Amino acid sequence: MGTLVEIAAYPDTGVVRTAVAEAYDRMEAIEAATDHRKEDSVLAALRRGERVTLSGDLRAVFAFAMMIARESSGAFDPTMGKVVSLWGFDMDTPRLPLEQELRNSLKTVGFEKVTLAGSIIKAGSPVWLDLGGVAKGYAVDEAVKVLKEQGASAGIVNAGGDLKAFGKKPGGKRWRIGVQAPDDYQELAGVLEIANGAVATSGDYERYFETGGKRYHHILDPGTGYPARSGLRSVTIVAFDCLLADALSTAIFVMGPEKGLELLKGRDGVHAILVLETGEVLTTDGVGSEVGFERR
Amino acid sequence: MREGKDHFTTSGASSFLQRPTIWDTCLLIFLLLLTFTAPRILIGASGDSLKAGSYIEVRTVDGSSVISLKKDATHIVKGPLGAAKIIIEDGQARMESAPCPLKICEAMGPIKNAGETILCLPNRISVKVTGGEGELDAVSR
Amino acid sequence: MRSPGRVAYLALLIAAAFVLSSLERALPSPVPMIRLGLGNVMTLTAFAVLGLRDGAWVTFGRVALVSFIWGGVFSPTAVMSLTGGAASLMVMIPLALCGRRFSLYGISIGGAFAHISAQLAVASALYVQSADLFRLLPFLGSIALVTGIINGGIATLLASRLSVFYHRDLGQA
Numbered sequence: 001m002g003t004l005v006e007i008a009a010y011p012d013t014g015v016v017r018t019a020v021a022e023a024y025d026r027m028e029a030i031e032a033a034t035d036h037r038k039e040d041s042v043l044a045a046l047r048r049g050e051r052v053t054l055s056g057d058l059r060a061v062f063a064f065a066m067m068i069a070r071e072s073s074g075a076f077d078p079t080m081g082k083v084v085s086l087w088g089f090d091m092d093t094p095r096l097p098l099e100q101e102l103r104n105s106l107k108t109v110g111f112e113k114v115t116l117a118g119s120i121i122k123a124g125s126p127v128w129l130d131l132g133g134v135a136k137g138y139a140v141d142e143a144v145k146v147l148k149e150q151g152a153s154a155g156i157v158n159a160g161g162d163l164k165a166f167g168k169k170p171g172g173k174r175w176r177i178g179v180q181a182p183d184d185y186q187e188l189a190g191v192l193e194i195a196n197g198a199v200a201t202s203g204d205y206e207r208y209f210e211t212g213g214k215r216y217h218h219i220l221d222p223g224t225g226y227p228a229r230s231g232l233r234s235v236t237i238v239a240f241d242c243l244l245a246d247a248l249s250t251a252i253f254v255m256g257p258e259k260g261l262e263l264l265k266g267r268d269g270v271h272a273i274l275v276l277e278t279g280e281v282l283t284t285d286g287v288g289s290e291v292g293f294e295r296r
Numbered sequence: 297m298r299e300g301k302d303h304f305t306t307s308g309a310s311s312f313l314q315r316p317t318i319w320d321t322c323l324l325i326f327l328l329l330l331t332f333t334a335p336r337i338l339i340g341a342s343g344d345s346l347k348a349g350s351y352i353e354v355r356t357v358d359g360s361s362v363i364s365l366k367k368d369a370t371h372i373v374k375g376p377l378g379a380a381k382i383i384i385e386d387g388q389a390r391m392e393s394a395p396c397p398l399k400i401c402e403a404m405g406p407i408k409n410a411g412e413t414i415l416c417l418p419n420r421i422s423v424k425v426t427g428g429e430g431e432l433d434a435v436s437r
Numbered sequence: 438m439r440s441p442g443r444v445a446y447l448a449l450l451i452a453a454a455f456v457l458s459s460l461e462r463a464l465p466s467p468v469p470m471i472r473l474g475l476g477n478v479m480t481l482t483a484f485a486v487l488g489l490r491d492g493a494w495v496t497f498g499r500v501a502l503v504s505f506i507w508g509g510v511f512s513p514t515a516v517m518s519l520t521g522g523a524a525s526l527m528v529m530i531p532l533a534l535c536g537r538r539f540s541l542y543g544i545s546i547g548g549a550f551a552h553i554s555a556q557l558a559v560a561s562a563l564y565v566q567s568a569d570l571f572r573l574l575p576f577l578g579s580i581a582l583v584t585g586i587i588n589g590g591i592a593t594l595l596a597s598r599l600s601v602f603y604h605r606d607l608g609q610a
Contacts, residue, residue, distance in 0.1 A: 006434070158434045161435065161437030162436070163434050163436060165433065165434070175433045175434075177433060177434050177435070177436055178434070178435035178436070179436055180435055180436065192436075199436040201436040201437055206437060236436055311536065312484060312485045312540055312544065312593075312596070313540075313541070313600070314537070315540065315542075316540050316543065316589070317537070317540050317542075317543065319538040320546070323539070323543050324543075324546055324582060324586075327546060327547070327550045327578070327582055328579070330550075330578075331578030331579060334571065334574055397462070398472070404572075404573065411568075411569050412569050412572075413565045413569040413570060415565050417517065417564065418514060420513065424565060424569075
């Protein structure tokens with residue numbers, strides 16, 4: 001994942017400290033299982049067109065990703081691996097691909113081409129899976145599970161901006177979560193107040209490069225292969241699970257405000273804060289009532 | 297010898313060379329009162345409040361950085377005169393082993409409320425508490 | 438108007454002020470913040486012996502010399518010295534103009550207080566953008582008032598001795 005993970009858990013006892021160490025281990029294990037760069041991994045086998053059996057974490061993450069892909073009509077697509085590699089965002093050496101390369105790589109994209117039967121993936125042709133969009137959220141949720149199981153009464157797990165808070169923090173007040181303002185890591189767009197739950201943000205300022213006077217960010221539109229230009233600078237989702245928040249924030253970023261907010265209809269306990277390119281900030285109804293939000 | 301109020305020549309000299317006067321004492325009392333009441337008024341008027349802060353902003357010639365007050369730590373900050381230690385303990389910050397001659401800065405700490413400051417002028421270091429009630433548990437990016 | 442003898446006395450006082458200020462700067466203080474402000478003694482003496490205008494010259498001359506010779510003409514320390522000196526003059530001169538009402542003691546404490554108040558104000562505005570520094574006022578102010586009294590005494594003593602020589606040298610009755 002390459003991100004900094006911070007875990008804080010209460011009360012500060014030896015047992016809880018051990019739990020924190022285990023939580024870190026759990027997150028590392030999930031990262032190893034879902035990392036598509038390793039050549040001997042299951043994901044590499046998929047790229048060669050082999051039929052594979054997914055186990056445990058990988059299966060859970062993949063199944064969930066497929067569900068969101070269906071619900072978002074492909075705005076979120078876990079089969080974007082080849083396109084992402086072309087852009088180089090996953091290797092920290094980003095570059096602008098040639099149009100021809102991009103078109104070729106887009107041919108490998110398409111979640112409809114893949115089916116999960118039990119734990120076995122069937123695909124007509126080689127598949128490039130990139131689960132980065134959801135693996136972090138899943139890891140955060142699992143880390144919180146470890147903490148809870150081992151006796152922590154409250155805590156917060158933050159993997160580079162995708163986080164989950166549980167329990168009553170010492171002092172009894174609600175958790176205060178800042179939402180970063182686009183383009184300035186020292187400024188906030190606002191502060192959320194939640195009793196517990198997960199918060200994830202997708203923004204065009206997290207990973208990007210500029211060339212020829214244009215900025216190319218890492219949230220790619222599976223339809224075009226290019227960075228999504230939907231009029232949004234960032235999408236912040238509040239939900240019970242970080243896996244859901246992570247996936248939805250990416251999907252909605254690609255879909256844009258209107259279609260994106262449609263995706264949230266009927267989802268209880270899910271709230272969104274959208275920062276538009278115009279600077280305007282849109283929020284769903286629950287923001288300000290079910291969850292607190294102070295604009296900055 | 298010229299009498300009178302021409303103070304710009306030598307003859308004005310004698311009016312000062314005397315023992316302390318009643319006026320001197322009045323002035324002294326007035327200034328004593330001022331010295332103890334002015335700070336309350338000035339600090340209150342500027343809007344700084346007595347809320348515990350969560351970060352300190354440390355400014356040196358090289359720039360500024362923000363350090364959390366929640367983690368006990370020792371930070372070494374360098375200025376033109378040398379290195380000084382900023383120690384964070386129990387949510388408070390203070391300056392230790394400053395290389396300046398008067399060590400005023402060392403006596404200015406510990407600080408913990410929003411707006412409170414420590415200033416080491418010779419070594420060009422300033423430490424100011426910020427954050428107040430806006431303390432955050434995390435930031436989503 | 439300015440006789441050579443007078444200029445000589447002025448130069449003497451400026452030089453003495455410079456030496457005293459330099460010594461004060463050079464000696465590290467065992468206790469934080471205790472500074473005697475001895476340079477002002479010469480300004481006060483000048484008020485008594487030479488007059489107010491020359492007293493102002495002593496202050497500015499001292500500040501300028503100390504800044505030039507010990508470096509940092511535009512540094513914070515120099516700015517602070519200048520502010521302190523200017524502010525103390527702005528208070529001392531009106532006090533001195535009040536006929537016989539204030540002795541050198543009063544003038545001295547007024548000047549000392551104005552000196553550190555102005556320095557705190559400048560530091561608050563320019564360097565920290567916070568009025569919080571005035572927390573130090575009670576302590577620094579009290580020290581200023583005490584040293585003001587001491588300096589007033591020293592200056593009175595010095596001036597009375599010096600004016601004897603001055604009058605003798607310059608033949609004034």
